[in-house]
Amino acid sequence: MLRLSKLTDYAVVVLARLEAEGGVQTAPCLALATGIAEPTVAKVLKALGHAGLVEGLRGARGGYRLERPLRAIPLSEVICAIDGPIALTACVDGASGCCEAETVCPVRGRWDPVNEAIRAALSAISLAELAAPRPAAGRRKPPPAQAGPDFPPAQAGPEFPPAQAGLNAPPAQAGLNAPPAPPARLPAHSPAE
Amino acid sequence: MLRLSKLTDYAVVVLARLEAEGGVQTAPCLALATGIAEPTVAKVLKALGHAGLVEGLRGARGGYRLERPLRAIPLSEVICAIDGPIALTACVDGASGCCEAETVCPVRGRWDPVNEAIRAALSAISLAELAAPRPAAGRRKPPPAQAGPDFPPAQAGPEFPPAQAGLNAPPAQAGLNAPPAPPARLPAHSPAE
DNA sequence: CCGATACCGGACAAGACAGGTCCGCTTTCA
DNA sequence: TGAAAGCGGACCTGTCTTGTCCGGTATCGG
Numbered sequence: 001m002l003r004l005s006k007l008t009d010y011a012v013v014v015l016a017r018l019e020a021e022g023g024v025q026t027a028p029c030l031a032l033a034t035g036i037a038e039p040t041v042a043k044v045l046k047a048l049g050h051a052g053l054v055e056g057l058r059g060a061r062g063g064y065r066l067e068r069p070l071r072a073i074p075l076s077e078v079i080c081a082i083d084g085p086i087a088l089t090a091c092v093d094g095a096s097g098c099c100e101a102e103t104v105c106p107v108r109g110r111w112d113p114v115n116e117a118i119r120a121a122l123s124a125i126s127l128a129e130l131a132a133p134r135p136a137a138g139r140r141k142p143p144p145a146q147a148g149p150d151f152p153p154a155q156a157g158p159e160f161p162p163a164q165a166g167l168n169a170p171p172a173q174a175g176l177n178a179p180p181a182p183p184a185r186l187p188a189h190s191p192a193e
Numbered sequence: 194m195l196r197l198s199k200l201t202d203y204a205v206v207v208l209a210r211l212e213a214e215g216g217v218q219t220a221p222c223l224a225l226a227t228g229i230a231e232p233t234v235a236k237v238l239k240a241l242g243h244a245g246l247v248e249g250l251r252g253a254r255g256g257y258r259l260e261r262p263l264r265a266i267p268l269s270e271v272i273c274a275i276d277g278p279i280a281l282t283a284c285v286d287g288a289s290g291c292c293e294a295e296t297v298c299p300v301r302g303r304w305d306p307v308n309e310a311i312r313a314a315l316s317a318i319s320l321a322e323l324a325a326p327r328p329a330a331g332r333r334k335p336p337p338a339q340a341g342p343d344f345p346p347a348q349a350g351p352e353f354p355p356a357q358a359g360l361n362a363p364p365a366q367a368g369l370n371a372p373p374a375p376p377a378r379l380p381a382h383s384p385a386e
Numbered sequence: 387c388c389g390a391t392a393c394c395g396g397a398c399a400a401g402a403c404a405g406g407t408c409c410g411c412t413t414t415c416a
Numbered sequence: 417t418g419a420a421a422g423c424g425g426a427c428c429t430g431t432c433t434t435g436t437c438c439g440g441t442a443t444c445g446g
Contacts, residue, residue: 002195002197002272002276002279002280002281002311003280003281004195004281005404005405006404006405006406007404007405007406026420026421026422027421027422028421037406037407039406039407039408040405040406040407042422042423043405043406043407045422046422046423046424049422049423056421056422056423057414057421057422058412058413058414058420058421058422058423059412059413059414059415059420059421059422060413060414060415060416060419060420060421061414061415061416061420061421062413062414062415062420062421062422063421063422064422075307079195083195086195087195087196088195088196088197110322110323110324111323113318113322114268114314114315114318114323117314117315117317117318118195118311118314118315120314121307121310121311121313121314122307122310122311124310125306125307125310129303129306130303130304130307131303198433198434199433199434200433200434219391219392219393220392220393221392230435230436232435232436232437233434233435233436235392235393235394236434236435236436238393239393239394239395242393242394249392249393249394250392250393250443251391251392251393251394251441251442251443252391252392252393252441252442252443252444253390253391253392253442253443253444253445254391254392254443254444254445255391255392255393255442255443255444256392256393257393
């Protein structure tokens with residue numbers, strides 16, 4: 001699966017909404033607009049606030065405001081804000097004593113390149129590309145079977161050809177995880193496969 | 194976190210062991226060598242067998258054998274074998290009706306490039322690089338010379354520099370997740386090789 | 387031919403983790 | 417001063433991964 005948490009997914013949606021509306025938006029308002037439960041939206045906003053992606057304005061007439069345009073926010077930053085550092089394995093570098101299998105582990109200290117590659121890939125994509133203005137015309141995956149037609153690497157992106165995989169990958173998947181559906185609690189809830 | 198399952202981690206270790214030993218190895222033997230519980234090793238091997246990465250030989254004198262050298266196995270294939278298709282979001286492609294927030298979801302159908310980027314990154318790294326013969330010295334990008342004279346970009350890997358990211362990433366993390374550490378038997382059994 | 391070995395396939399239970407919610411407090415504006 | 421809104425934390429629930437076990441089947445050696 002290699003999936004990231006739902007909260008991250010929500011964060012992307014909320015941020016996109018925030019930019020779409022412009023100015024200051026309250027958490028309840030954003031919840032209404034996105035269909036995500038209010039407490040959850042608040043939770044996401046709080047995390048984003050800590051990461052410096054949004055600014056929280058307290059008091060009456062308060063709300064949240066984008067610190068930067070979506071174009072200047074790499075996806076990796078959102079993931080870090082919500083999920084924490086990007087790393088595929090749980091074994092922390094410095095904790096040498098925690099892994100009992102260290103002596104027999106042939107991949108010890110070898111995940112770095114992998115993590116770096118993932119980080120680079122996620123940094124090369126900005127939120128603006130995820131929340132593209134054109135509203136998903138064809139509903140599903142764009143005509144060109146695999147690699148996207150083109151999407152200029154974000155500003156934070158290092159050098160690294162943008163996602164052109166040629167492997168016999170599994171069927172492409174995309175979309176939102178499935179927010180809990182608006183207030184009234186809609187029936188279907190994406191069981192994700 | 195964005196972490197992958199422990200099973201995948203185990204799979205890498207087991208595969209590395211399989212190549213280190215060469216020939217046919219039984220599941221119990223691999224369990225002994227890696228320090229992972231036998232049933233778990235068997236489970237991993239079974240999954241790898243389905244994916245065509247190893248071949249299971251039944252009957253007495255049976256065991257498992259690598260179908261391909263590690264050099265020809267991209268990391269993405271192992272992840273797919275154990276964790277399933279690589280996709281950051283759970284929203285399945287065809288399930289258009291399951292996501293109630295479709296109408297308000299601004300990122301609908303926009304995760305494809307991200308998934309492709311991740312896939313490409315993981316396909317560019319072969320298991321041979323993860324299970325490099327030398328323990329763990331360099332830490333950073335591996336010098337071209339490894340075990341073999343050269344490793345072609347796996348069989349499925351596109352062209353794409355092997356994991357060289359330059360972003361200000363959080364502290365590097367690496368290593369094995371931490372196998373259950375043989376409880377009573379085999380205290381840190383056989384050496385790395 | 388028979389027994390032993392080892393894989394195959396599935397199902398199961400325990401535990402950990404994340405998801406989602408609630409509460410009280412503080413800050414700001416009308 | 418009261419209301420609106422964010423802030424911070426803790427809590428509970430549900431899901432999922434993890435790890436294990438079972439019976440069945442195929443092959444080898446005696």
